[in-house]
Amino acid sequence: MMATWLRPWLLVPVAVGVLAAGQIWMSHLRYELALENQRVNTDRQETLQQSSTLRLELANLTRPERLRKTAQEKLGMAPPKPMQVVHL
Amino acid sequence: MSDKQQVYIRRRIEAVAGLLVLGLLLLVVRAVDLQWVQSDRLTTMAEKQRYREYTALAPRGSIYDSKGRTLAESVEIPSIAAMADEVPAERMGELASALGLSTKTVQHKLGKRKGFVWLARQVPPSVAERVMALNIPGVRHEKEWRRYQPMGPETGHLLGFVGIDGKGLEGVERAWNASLTGESGLRQVRRDARGHSLPDGTWLREPVPGQPMTLTIDATIQSIAYAALAEGVRDQDAKGGSVVVMRPKDGAILAMASWPGFNPNNFRHAKPGEWRNRAVTDVFEPGSTMKPFSVATAMASGKWKADSIVYCEKGAMKVADYTIHDDHPEGWLDLTGIIVKSSNIGVAKLALDVGAAPLHAMLERAGFGRRSSLGLGGESPGIVLPLDRWGPVETANIAFGQGIAVTPLQLAAAFSVLANEGVYVAPKLFADQLQDVEKTSERVMPQDIAHQMKGMLEYATSQDGTGSKAVPVGYHVAGKTGTAQKANAQGGYSKGRYNAVFAGFAPVENPELVIVVVVDEPKRSNYGGQVAAPVFRHVAESALPYLGIMAERDQQPDWQTMQIAAEAPAFEHESLYGMSMREVRRLAAQRGLRLHVHGSGWVGRQKPGNIMALNQGDAVEVWLNE
Incomplete structure (x- = not known):
């Protein structure tokens, strides 16, 4: 038996309340996701930046002039003469 | 209630109702004013409060060598700025100390205007952290892109450099600034009541990084060429020089170096004159390196064969009122002998015999007197006189490389004609141009003549030739030395100021490299064979094994079988x-x-x-x- 205080028109405020709560929850979820997205994007930017810096560092460390100087001054090496180079 | 009272009450009700209606009308009018008439202005004002837009700078495109090694890259680094009127005067000393500047300098910068001012651009991250830790009102941390070229001076002239605002100012960076420059983006973020940015920003325009570029340059050969040139210039106490290394088959420029060098990462420390890429901007008289083209013209005329002989007048010959001299007086020489002994009189006689027009046409087809369309700014077309100004003296002079001016790049492209058995292939600096070799090729001389010229140039680097010092052990080299007096401001030749040149290719059997070396004003010797040829050898003996071109063991005397x-x-x-x-x-x-x-x-x-x-x-x- 339906309770006496239950009236069909009560569905309207209840629906409005549920929708409003849903809207608030969605908004919160959107904010959280946007925050997460921002964090991921920042991480991505930082990784790209780091990769760019590392690429530059690698290019700097492996530049032929530096390798030549290191080989000659630290390791006492000399450039090979053409006759000393053998390609297998 | 009397009628009079009733009327009075009605009047009052009507008056109040009228006022209410008037009030409502005014509200409607105001609402229309706000919502309709002033809508755009007020929306803009509201959005300005709620939203903030900022520009995100895009990095320039990277530049790579032919093997994918980084030649230029942009990295994000901090800069310090300030809203001048918001910085408290009592904290300027503290700020200056953290920035490593004098208080006076900081005061001057902040005093220039009221709004945004740069305090220190592109500073090390540690400095930026130190400044921001002070938490001084109005001081801001900004991010900018800075260009780095890891090979420094070795690629400085070729790549050029980028100004502090990210604009290419020299070299490839300048010539290709439009495609290397990225498009900055515009991001909109919402702000909360306290002015803090909310995370749900949107891109109104996403930043687009600049286009990356791959050059035909090989970083290793570039480094070899630069080191060899530096050593050659220092040994001769010369003023400068340049080297161009080109692959003749497809015209790829593998190295292009100039001396004196400068560090493009710190270009302000060099004089502007040192920034220029001498290999494309500077012209010089090619001297004897022009002779192979004069002899080829004579042979192409059909009047002269490789074994035809020419009397070289024992070292002096008069043309009109002008006397041509040979450094080493010779009698009869065949065409090979003329190249090997580098006889001015021999080539002058050949040129005068075949006439000016064929030689002029040959030089034009070989790329002299026009820009190569390499894609670098400031390229000189060189100087080749128009044909109507070629009298006998001019024809004779141009035949042995005087009265004509060329760039090292033009000379390299012209020698690639001899290496390619008579076909000119336009020089190329960008990897994506290498697919169009057919379109940029043109036959300059018949194949058999180019082949014979190759043989003659190989003799020129034998023990009897002037270019013997250009030959690395184990390889055959074809090439020609050149020694040319430099022109002076009065239109004559200066005494004691020379350009020493060597142009050639190796290995002769299957040319993989064309190398041109120009040394400007050497002090110890003037001769191309003494000054430029050793630089050629240095480059060839390092670059050929690196490219997998083996030395021939039977060229080694000890190993001769x-x-x-x-x-x-x-x-x-x-x-x-x-x-x-x-x-x-x-x-x-x-x-x-x-x-x-x-x-x-x-x-x-x-x-x-x-x-x-x-x-x-x-x-x-x-x-x-x-």
Whole structure:
């Protein structure tokens, strides 16, 4: 038996309340996701930046002039003469 | 209630109702004013409060060498700025100290205007952290892109450099600024009541990084060329120089170096004159390196053959009122001898015989007098006089490389014609241009003439030639030395100021590299063979093995082995003994033998002893004596 205080028109405020709560929850979820997205994007930017810096560092460390100087001054090496180079 | 009272009350109700209606009307009017008339302005004001837009700078495109090694890259680094009117005066000293500047400098910068001012741009991250830790009102941390070229001076002239605002100012960075520059983005973020940015920003326009570029340059060969040039210039106490290394088959520029160098990462420390890429901007008289083209023109005319002989007037010849001299007076020389002995009179006679027009046409087809469309700014077209100004003196002079001006790049492209058996291939600096080799190729001289020129230029680097110092052990080199007096401001030639040049290619059998070396005002020697040829050798002997082109072991005297006949004798002459140099050359040319000549006169010794066992392409060495 339906309770006496239950009236069909009560569905309207209840629906409005549920929708409003849903809207608030969605908004919160959107904010959280946007925050997460921002964090991921920042991480991505930082990784790209780091990769760019590392690429530059690698290019700097492996530049032929530096390798030549290191080989000659630290390791006492000399450039090979053409006759000393053998390609297998 | 009397009628009078009722009327009074009605009037009052009507008055109040009227006022209410009036009030409502005013509200409606105001609402229309706000919502309709002032809508755009008020929306903009509201959005300005709620939203903030900021520009995100995009990085420039990276530049890579042909093997994908980084030649130029942009990295994000901090800069310090301030809203000038918001910085408290009492904290300026603290700020200046953290920035490493004087208080006066900071005061001057902040005093210039009220709004945004840069305090220190592109500072190390540690400095930025130190400044921001002070938490001074109005001081801001900004991010900017800074360009780095890891190879520094080695690629400085070629790549150029980028200004602090990210604009290319020299070299490739300047010429290709539009495609290297990225498009900055615009991001909109919402702000909360306290002005803090909310995370749900949107891109109104996403930043687009600049286009990356891949050059034909090989970083290793570039470094070899720069080091060899630096050593050559220092040894000769010269003013400067340049080297161009080109792959003749497809025109790829593998290295382009100039001296004196400068560090493009710190370009302000160099004089502007040192920024220029001499290989494309500076012109010089090519001197004797022009002779192969004059001799090729003579041969292409059909009047002259490789074994035709020319009397070289014992060192002096008058053309109109002008006397041409040879450094080494010669009598009769064949065309090979003219190249090997570098006789000015010999080539002048050839040029005067065939006339100005064919030589002018040959030089034009070989790329002289026009820009190469390499894609670099400031490229000089060189100077080739118009044909109507070629009198006998001009024709004779141009034949041996005077009265004409070329760039090192043009000379390299022209020598690639000889390396490519007569086909000109336009030089290229960008990897994506290498697919269009066919479109940029043009036959300049018949194949057989180019082939014979190749042989002559190989003789020019033999022990008897002027370019012997250009030959690395184990390789055959074809090339020509050049020594040219520099022009002075009065239109004549300056005394004691020379350009020493060597242009050539290696290995002769299958040319992989064309190398041009120009040394500007060497002090210890003026000759191309003494100054520029050793630089050529240095580059060739390092670059060829690196490219996988093996040295021939039978070129090493210690390892020389005796050829054993495996087939039936191919020649009717059993021996070269007693033959003249001309006869030996003719025989070698007929049989396709590679000839190495020592001395002059008649053959007294040969190696190998039995030439009948030799096949086409084999080497024979002869010693001549009077």
